[in-house]
Amino acid sequence: MGSETDRAVRRDALENRRRILEAAREAFAERGVDGTSMHRIGRAAGVGQGTLYRHFEHKGALCSALLSEEIEGFVQEMRRRTEGRGPALGRLKWFLGWVARFNEQNGPLLGAIRDASAGGRRVELYGNPFYERLKNTVLELLDEAVGGEEVSPDLDVECLSDTLLAALNIDLYLYQRHQLGMERERIVAAVRSVLEGLRVRE
Amino acid sequence: MGSETDRAVRRDALENRRRILEAAREAFAERGVDGTSMHRIGRAAGVGQGTLYRHFEHKGALCSALLSEEIEGFVQEMRRRTEGRGPALGRLKWFLGWVARFNEQNGPLLGAIRDASAGGRRVELYGNPFYERLKNTVLELLDEAVGGEEVSPDLDVECLSDTLLAALNIDLYLYQRHQLGMERERIVAAVRSVLEGLRVRE
DNA sequence: AGACTGCACGGACAAATGTCCGTTTGAGGA
DNA sequence: TCCTCAAACGGACATTTGTCCGTGCAGTCT
Known part of the structure; x- marks a missing residue:
């Protein structure tokens, strides 16, 4: 059932995920959660919308990750x-x-x-x-x-x-x-x- | 404290309110509440966005009115x-x-x-x-x-x-x-x- | 009746969320 | 090292909510 070839996670993907969480943490601290748009987080992290939403399917998911x-x-x-x-x-x-x-x-x-x-x-x-x-x-x-x-x-x-x-x-x-x-x-x-x-x- | 001249409520305003509620009721029944946008309700009721939001400041308020x-x-x-x-x-x-x-x-x-x-x-x-x-x-x-x-x-x-x-x-x-x-x-x-x-x- | 006045109208506009899709790139195999 | 390709990228786009503001009309006053 498992896929035959489990390709390793790409380094840039990992790095981007980290950067997104970091950017979100900072932005939330500075402008509040409600006052921070997903676009802003993407820009601050230096990634596009597609990347942002690939890692966290919506704002709630991002918050959950931050929380845990x-x-x-x-x-x-x-x-x-x-x-x-x-x-x-x-x-x-x-x-x-x-x-x-x-x-x-x-x-x-x-x-x-x-x-x-x-x-x-x-x-x-x-x-x-x-x-x-x-x-x-x-x-x-x-x-x-x-x-x-x-x-x-x-x-x-x-x-x-x-x-x-x-x-x-x-x-x-x-x-x-x-x-x-x-x-x-x-x-x-x-x-x-x-x-x-x-x-x-x- | 009450304003000296209580102008009567305009007839068109009343009529529009009624039409909005009616359109919303129908649209909700047909496509579900989540599947119905405020724009659609406005169009169905034949009023602009400004009018729609003057009567109900947001979707929740419209739903509340419908509920009561x-x-x-x-x-x-x-x-x-x-x-x-x-x-x-x-x-x-x-x-x-x-x-x-x-x-x-x-x-x-x-x-x-x-x-x-x-x-x-x-x-x-x-x-x-x-x-x-x-x-x-x-x-x-x-x-x-x-x-x-x-x-x-x-x-x-x-x-x-x-x-x-x-x-x-x-x-x-x-x-x-x-x-x-x-x-x-x-x-x-x-x-x-x-x-x-x-x-x-x- | 005619003019005045302010509430109501409507649609363009702003901002946010989330999706799509053509392009790039990192990792593993030859 | 070079090739290949699936995964990842990025930003334009679609959709929705909600605001703004110039225009118009209902109701009132004379």
Whole structure:
């Protein structure tokens, strides 16, 4: 099935990709994500539109790439704290706080990614590796909580994972933070109180 | 403060507005919302771009107007069922089901409205009369539930209103329905189980 | 009726996203 | 080293959203 001859990746292609990311990072820092057009990024990187879009099929994809470059350490901690021992519900509560901090630090990029998944790309918002990673983490912790009899086994954990994460979606988060003036801790506390409600009763 | 001379609304302006909405309705039905450009709507309605955008400042606004035209009866029922007597928590559960049915029937328009509130218009998604209406309804019912001692008075009902509605936001809803293949009742049940968890314990 | 006035009209224009396609070039084989 | 060719390049182009501004007309006032 695999192609017989796997030609090596051309050096110029690699170099261009690097330059695009670099140019984008700088331009975003200087003029904001929304204030930076794809044309400008191409020019700054010294590549044409075709090249730009060959590497990143749309602005959202470029932002995603930039995001994953910059969050390595962040994700490390997420895995460590999440896979540890102790009550799963507690770890889940911590994780939801982690998502909020993530929102906080990456609002503009996350917002741009959301904007890019419009129209025919609606699906990409949730059907992408990053969201699936988040969801799986919630799902596993919830499953563990069921196993440890912390929460009722009747719960639809699959569906609840989406529900919980929805409470921290970037649109709502930015609105609550900047329009309603809510503090991060307050938003997180509300989701946690929901989680607390799921706990089995004696 | 009101202007001294309130000139009547010009008849041609009213007529044009009507024609735009009519053209949009037809075009959307025929080619889908995403597949219909604003230029096309203008041409079909026989008005220029300036006129089109004077009446509706962007595609999302046009969709909103179309939406509110078509949901009168729907909203009537919402108010009736929501303002009745009985346990507030029960009415809130019904209301969340209502929101889901609303999503179901108006997916394309709601999706387009979401797409239009991107970039500098991020705020409009939540800071608009329609969402505020939904949120107030949830908020009032939650307050009532606190008053009736159905749920704990410690809950942050203001924040929880957003949290609950987020679970039914159009993006996630369409994803769960069409990508994950979940049934409407299942999605609603998950949110309702969250609500059930908030109930006071004895 | 006739003139005045300001809202409304319409289409050219600006800016952004994303596609197409003829041309170039780097990597591997002879 | 030279040849070959698939992959990569680049920029013109198509499409869409949204703005600007000179022109015209509906409604009002005399």
